Amino acid sequence: MPYKEKEIEKLYYTIGEVAKMFNVNASLIRFWEKEFDIIKPQKNKKGNRLFSKEDVDNFYIIFHLVKERGFTLQGAKDKLKGNKEETIQNIEIVSSLNKIKDFLLEIKSEL
Numbered sequence: 206m207p208y209k210e211k212e213i214e215k216l217y218y219t220i221g222e223v224a225k226m227f228n229v230n231a232s233l234i235r236f237w238e239k240e241f242d243i244i245k246p247q248k249n250k251k252g253n254r255l256f257s258k259e260d261v262d263n264f265y266i267i268f269h270l271v272k273e274r275g276f277t278l279q280g281a282k283d284k285l286k287g288n289k290e291e292t293i294q295n296i297e298i299v300s301s302l303n304k305i306k307d308f309l310l311e312i313k314s315e316l
Contacts, residue, residue, distance in 0.1 A: 217247065217255035226261065227268050234264070240278055241267055243285065269296050 224231045238244045238254070243263040246254040256264070270281040270292065284292055 214258065217257060218261060220246075220254045220256070223256050223261060223264060227264065229268075237264065237267055241282065241285070243267075266292060266296060269299075 218226075220231045220234050224234050235254075238246065241263070244256075244260050244267075246256045246260055248254055266285070266289070267281055270276040270284055271278065276284060
């Protein structure tokens with residue numbers, strides 16, 4: 206088995222990169238940054254936002270609650286204050302189930 210280099214993970218992502226990850230406008234990223242205190246980007250000397258991996262993970266949680274599950278912004282805030290860990294576990298379960306579904310659909314298509 207050939208040696209596989211581990212992908213180098215970036216320390217910070219620009220607002221454009223984060224917007225592209227979630228297929229949303231940068232204005233939504235700025236808006237949610239103001240609305241949710243768990244997103245705390247660094248700013249460089251030019252004032253550009255630099256999002257950490259933790260910020261991206263938190264943005265994914267918000268995206269999941271608001272865009273995928275239909276929560277209002279206030280509902281998402283309440284959910285995160287109530288039990289953030291449970292929300293993260295639910296997201297991980299859904300992600301695992303989607304991977305299993307994709308795998309099974311791939312097998313089905315090969316039959």
